[in-house]
Amino acid sequence: MLDILIIGGGPIGLACGLAAQKAGLSFVIIEKGCLVNSLYNYPSTMTFFSTSEKLEIGGVPFVTVHNKPTRNDALEYYRRVALSNHLPINLFEEVTNVTTENGTYTITTSKATYQAKRVILSTGFYDIAVNLDIPGEDLPKVKHYYQDPHFYTLQKVVVVGSSNSAIDVALETYRKGAEVTLVIRGGEVSNRVKYWVRPDIINRIKEGSIKAYFNSNLQAVRPHEVDIQTSEGLVTIPNDYVMAMTGYQPNFDFLKKLGIVLSEDKFIPQYNPETMETNLPGLYLAGVVCGGLDTHLWFIENSRIHANMIINDIVNKR
Known part of the structure; x- marks a missing residue:
């Protein structure tokens, strides 16, 4: 049984994996597309608003020639971070169901079934267009x-x-x-x-x-x-x-299916802002998925901290 299963292999999912690895926890990252799938689907000419240091995860420097990194810079950086740290990542594997019983989560995917004590949901919002x-x-x-x-x-x-x-x-x-x-x-x-x-x-x-x-x-x-x-x-x-170009939104149907409570107005999921744990014990949220319909609330820059918040809470509860 895993200590943690992380759903979503974007920058914040990788940050959670790095924090879990540092804490000595067993984990697997499941991603339904390619590595950092959302970034891969950004326009090929895109330049980030933020500087490279604000996109760093796990304390790994993000070095670029220009002040504002491009999509290709980011893809190279996150790929190198994932591979050099040997993060266990299963790509092109979609999570279809998550259930819990007696404090254990069972995660069913398109390829396998996993059991974990904790689940981190870091699925972003780029998959469903408005x-x-x-x-x-x-x-x-x-x-x-x-x-x-x-x-x-x-x-x-x-x-x-x-x-x-x-x-x-x-x-x-x-x-x-x-x-x-x-x-x-x-x-x-x-x-x-x-x-x-x-x-x-x-x-x-x-x-x-x-x-x-x-x-x-x-x-x-x-x-x-x-x-x-x-x-x-x-x-x-x-x-x-x-x-x-009307924006995108998280997969609210999936969140509801898991049993996460959403607000009635902007479908903001319920979670403890100090630990990122949802109304379901042992199920955490990380990254932009926390914002519901307010997709301008969370970015890579300000949600990187979710990784350490979550892992610290898991370690403390152990």
Whole structure:
């Protein structure tokens, strides 16, 4: 029987593994995708807002040439941390059920069954996109994930959203030759946009290189056009692709299935902020999954501390 089973092989799951290893606890990390799967699915051109030292885990230095690390820098760093510390990680193995009886957790996956005294859930929120719930959203031309701008050269692209992901998509596809239209629900570009990027998008909108509809919503998508409800009425424009950068959310159904209590408004899971233990004894939360629908609450930078909080609590209870 394991001391701990960690669900999720992202940066915080790895941090939990490093802390468990240092404490001499037996553990396995289960990840349904590749190593740091969410980061792998980030845009290939992405640059982090944070500096590299704020992304470090387990006391292992994250050395980069530039002040702001890129996606590729992060993939290299976390891979080296995992391999050099010989962390026991099972990849491409999805957890399907977790049950508890007499203080023991039984974890069933797509490949095996495990038993552990404790479970740490560090599954993030990047797997489930927030839908627009409009006609035509199921068309293949509508994308909730973005990898590379080259694909959209000479295409008419509508980007929905005003946060970092939406603005990055708009600027990068525009610079690869796409005709870009931004649809923004509010009256301005979000203040959360990276400080070195926000002036760029504002200037592109002012000069007319990128068309922006503020106080507007995408109403419908059809194979070759879209409808936009603007403050001045309904506008229909030709369109090849829709990039719905509307955010993502944790797998709330999985949390409920486990028996974790969620708040009624933002589905924030119940946990002790000093130990990260949920309403289920021995089941802990770590990382951005703790924020429920408020996905701007937790990041790698401020949730790295969850690893030591959890492991310290487990050790103390032993």
